[in-house]
Amino acid sequence: MKRRWIGLSVGMLLIVLLGGYSSVSAEQMECGKIYLNVSRIDFSIVGESENIYEGTAPVDQIQWKSEDPTVVSVENGVLMANGVGKTIVSADYHGQHWQCEAGCLANSLEDLAALPDSIVLAPKRIPCKTYYDPIPIFKNSALVGDSITNMWKNHERETNQLGHPLFLAKVGVSLTEFNTGNRLLSLRGKSLSLWDAIEESGVDRIFMMLGQNDVTRVENVAVICQTYQEVVGKIREKNPNVVIYLETITPEFHHRWQSNARNEKINEFNRWLREYAAEEGTPLIDVAKYYENHLGYMANEYAWGDIHINNPGCDMWGEIIAAYLELKEIRSEVL
Amino acid sequence: MKKIIAVILLLTMVIGISACSRDKEVQMDLDALYAQFLEKLPAMIQLSEADMLDYIGLDATSFDQAIVAISLDGLLADEVWLVRAKDQNALSQIRELAKMRIQYKTEETENYLPEQYAVVKQGLMAEKGLYFALLVSPEVMTLKTEFESAAK
Numbered sequence: 319m320k321r322r323w324i325g326l327s328v329g330m331l332l333i334v335l336l337g338g339y340s341s342v343s344a345e346q347m348e349c350g351k352i353y354l355n356v357s358r359i360d361f362s363i364v365g366e367s368e369n370i371y372e373g374t375a376p377v378d379q380i381q382w383k384s385e386d387p388t389v390v391s392v393e394n395g396v397l398m399a400n401g402v403g404k405t406i407v408s409a410d411y412h413g414q415h416w417q418c419e420a421g422c423l424a425n426s427l428e429d430l431a432a433l434p435d436s437i438v439l440a441p442k443r444i445p446c447k448t449y450y451d452p453i454p455i456f457k458n459s460a461l462v463g464d465s466i467t468n469m470w471k472n473h474e475r476e477t478n479q480l481g482h483p484l485f486l487a488k489v490g491v492s493l494t495e496f497n498t499g500n501r502l503l504s505l506r507g508k509s510l511s512l513w514d515a516i517e518e519s520g521v522d523r524i525f526m527m528l529g530q531n532d533v534t535r536v537e538n539v540a541v542i543c544q545t546y547q548e549v550v551g552k553i554r555e556k557n558p559n560v561v562i563y564l565e566t567i568t569p570e571f572h573h574r575w576q577s578n579a580r581n582e583k584i585n586e587f588n589r590w591l592r593e594y595a596a597e598e599g600t601p602l603i604d605v606a607k608y609y610e611n612h613l614g615y616m617a618n619e620y621a622w623g624d625i626h627i628n629n630p631g632c633d634m635w636g637e638i639i640a641a642y643l644e645l646k647e648i649r650s651e652v653l
Numbered sequence: 654m655k656k657i658i659a660v661i662l663l664l665t666m667v668i669g670i671s672a673c674s675r676d677k678e679v680q681m682d683l684d685a686l687y688a689q690f691l692e693k694l695p696a697m698i699q700l701s702e703a704d705m706l707d708y709i710g711l712d713a714t715s716f717d718q719a720i721v722a723i724s725l726d727g728l729l730a731d732e733v734w735l736v737r738a739k740d741q742n743a744l745s746q747i748r749e750l751a752k753m754r755i756q757y758k759t760e761e762t763e764n765y766l767p768e769q770y771a772v773v774k775q776g777l778m779a780e781k782g783l784y785f786a787l788l789v790s791p792e793v794m795t796l797k798t799e800f801e802s803a804a805k
Contacts, residue, residue, distance in 0.1 A: 444797070465765075470729040475698050484707060488757075489727065490765030504757050505711020507750060531765075626728070 321331075349412045350375030351648045354377065355641075358419040358444040359391070361399035361614040362430055370418065371395025371409070374649055381410040390420040401425075419444070423612060430612060431574075439611045439618035445634070448641040453481035455643055456636075460519055462512065462526040465489040466568065469622065473638040480636055486515050486524070492531035493545045497552070512549065513556035523561040524553070525639060528606065529623060530567050539586045547594070563639075566593050566606035573622035574613055581615055595624055604644045606636060678784030679804045683735045686803045688719045688765065693792040694731055697722040708752045711736070714742035717783075730758055730769040732776075734787035734795070744783055751778050751787040 353373035361368075371377055371394070382392045391398045397407060397420055404421035423437060424430035430438065461483055472474035473484035486503050490621050495501035496512045501516040510518055526547070532542040553562060566588040569581050588606050595602035609631070611617040620631030627635065671777035691697065700721045705711040712721060718739045723732040734751065738744035755776055774790035779797050781804040788796045 421804055472723070472727050474700060475700075475704070482701075482703070489761035490763075491761075501760055504708065504710070504753065505714075506706055507753075507755065507756075542660060623728075 337544055342523070352380060352409050352414045352416045353382045353447055353645055353648050354409065354416050354418050354443065354444045355645070356418050357446045359397065359421075360440075360442055360612070361397075361422040361483065362442065363424050363426060364399050364401060364422055366422075367395045367398040368482055370407075372645055372649075373513050375411045378381045378644055379411065382548050383408045383410075384420070389422060390421075402429075418457060432493050435574070435618065436611060439615075441608065441617035442612055443608050445608050445638050445641045447651075448637060450640040451566060452479060452636050452640050456480040456483035458520075460484040460486045460516060460521040460524045461591065462486045462516075462524050463528055464491050464531055466530060466626055467527060471625055473629050473632040477494075479633070484519050485520060486519070489530075490531060491536060491610045492548050493528050493542065494532055494536065496528070497545050497549050511552075512548045515556050515562060516553060516639035523563060525563045525565060525603070527565040527567055528582075529591075533567070533580065533583045533587060539590070540581055543588055546591070550600070562600060563642075564600055564602045566591055566602070568609045568625075568627065569614060569616045570625050571618070571623070572613070578614065585614070587593050601642075601646070603639055605638050608634065608638055613643070659739060669725075679784060681737070681781065681803050683718055683720055683737065683784075686751070686799065687722070687733070687735055689799055689803075690733055690735075690796055693795055694722075694733065694790060695722075696725040697731065698725045707715050709734075709754055711747065712784055715739055715746055718754050720736075721740045728766060728769070730762055730766070730772045730776075730789055731791075732758070732787065732789040734801075736785045736787065736797065738785060740783070744780070748778065753783070754787065 342495065351373050352375050355372050356370050359368065359370065359650065376396045382394065383409045384390055384392045386403065387402045388572070389403035390407060391400055391404045392407045395409070399422035402422050402425060404419065406417055407420045408415065408417040423433060439444060440498055461470065464487060467485060467487035468489050471487055474480055474485070478522055486505070488503060491501045496636050502509040502511060505515045505518050508518065516524060528543055529546060534544065536542050550562065550564070553560070567584055569584055571580060572581070584606070592602060592604070609616050609620055620627055622628040622631070666692055678718065700701070702713045705719060705721050706713070707723065711721065715738060717739060719737070720735040722733050736747055755773065758773045758776070759770070762773050763795065772791055773789055774794050776787070777793060777797060779786045779788065779800050781801065785803065786797075788800070788802045790796055
């Protein structure tokens with residue numbers, strides 16, 4: 319008799335818990351979810367604006383609020399810098415509450431230039447906090463890239479934050495070299511092309527950041543873009559079931575008095591990559607924008623030399639990917 | 654009777670020869686040697702067995718012991734393998750993998766990191782019995798001498 323009561327109580331508790339959980343999920347699925355792509359954004363100068371909303375809840379039905387619209391105002395997820403200072407922007411919808419810090423550094427470029435390095439060289443955006451566990455995300459995945467990715471590989475060996483995904487990375491390699499077969503990857507004792515290595519690895523998805531060395535070596539960005547398409551085409555042809563996540567390439571670090579010519583090429587390539595991914599319907603993780611400082615260069619705190627990323631920068635890379643995949647799930651676009 | 658004596662003598666010789674060869678078998682304390690190497694190397698990270706297989710093709714079935722370490726700074730070419738092969742066949746395979754690795758590192762540094770390219774070009778392989786070393790370091794000659802003198 320006692321056992322029956324205990325069994326009944328446990329059953330009731332499970333029904334209440336599961337029922338409550340599923341009703342919340344169903345409601346959120348029906349109404350949509352809020353998702354802001356930053357947890358902090360500092361505009362460089364007054365007049366800049368940016369859309370930070372990427373959720374599934376109807377943007378015009380969300381209650382948007384800025385605690386100080388004279389600093390940053392908000393309308394339908396688009397923030398506008400109106401004055402120097404800091405404030406909090408919030409979004410409320412059907413019991414969901416999201417907020418981000420928003421600020422503006424200067425009234426003009428001249429004022430911005432007068433600010434100390436500690437402010438100007440800091441990152442402009444911080445991605446939204448993700449609660450995704452990175453280890454399942456990177457299970458059966460490969461991170462494809464050059465020396466930037468290779469440095470992440472060593473950091474991962476030390477920290478094991480991602481559960482040791484496969485790194486198909488080669489120092490100094492360019493898209494051009496992969497495309498022509500002039501550079502091969504080494505995997506399990508075999509020398510293989512990039513697309514053959516992906517096939518040999520048996521991974522389900524790849525995260526690919528390539529093009530940095532082409533920006534250095536190839537004059538014409540249009541040629542780099544063409545090569546990029548060819549490489550993606552070869553990967554797809556050989557690995558039709560592997561999901562390819564493209565990534566924008568990170569900006570270069572410069573001291574403020576140095577030329578920005580290389581970053582202009584990187585920006586041009588990234589602009590093309592965003593359009594290409596949208597046209598092709600290929601997922602693109604816009605990694606670059608989270609590394610930018612207020613000059614459009616690599617933020618000081620993530621830089622290792624000119625073009626490489628230090629350990630905190632690698633940690634953030636993992637968070638950016640996790641946040642992106644969380645957004646995909648929110649949009650029911652799990653790939 | 655003569656035959657029995659001959660067989661006994663033969664057996665004695667065989668046992669004696671095998672005992673001698675065991676005595677002459679090279680022995681090395683790879684952990685101690687690696688600890689000694691670390692004084693000349695930059696910050697290093699040792700590869701797990703899974704990484705050894707994935708990135709350099711070194712299969713755990715081919716060795717009794719293996720220490721493979723690369724520079725923690727991904728832009729330094731320093732790399733050390735200290736391996737005791739299972740047998741001569743395994744040793745030959747490991748030698749081939751090491752050649753592939755040198756080629757790989759050459760490609761990585763050739764047009765990208767000229768100073769590291771010079772370090773890779775000086776890289777060398779050394780062997781003592783079933784022990785194998787791949788040494789890529791600006792201190793390569795010192796490491797080689799230490800490897801050779803570690804043999805007992």
